[in-house]
Amino acid sequence: MHSWQMQEAxxxxxxxxxxxxxxxxxxITLHGRSVAVVLSRAAFERLSQRQASLVEFMQASPLAGxxxxxxxxxxxxxxxxVEL
Numbered sequence: 001m002h003s004w005q006m007q008e009a010x011x012x013x014x015x016x017x018x019x020x021x022x023x024x025x026x027x028i029t030l031h032g033r034s035v036a037v038v039l040s041r042a043a044f045e046r047l048s049q050r051q052a053s054l055v056e057f058m059q060a061s062p063l064a065g066x067x068x069x070x071x072x073x074x075x076x077x078x079x080x081x082v083e084l
Contacts, residue, residue, distance in 0.1 A: 003027040006035070 002019060009016050009028050020026045021040040028036040039047070058064065 001025050001027050001037075003029055003034075006030045009038075 001024060004012075004016055004026060006028060009026075016026050016028075016038050020038045020043075024040075025043065026038040027034050028038065052060070063070065
């Protein structure tokens with residue numbers, strides 16, 4: 001990630017934005033401390049996209065609603081002996 005001092009970023013804002021789009025996030029510093037990051041619109045959309053909950057994920061599964069049709073085979077082999 002390229003780092004820009006605040007004064008330089010202000011003076012060269014169009015370059016900062018173009019680099020954010022082409023190269024990725026651009027760090028802005030003030031007095032040597034990171035205070036902001038410039039992102040491309042695509043990166044912002046990707047990061048702010050709402051994630052589906054586990055319930056929504058399971059409901060979207062091709063197996064959703066097949067409760068009666070699903071059959072899971074159980075291994076009936078004998079268990080091993082364990083000394084206690």
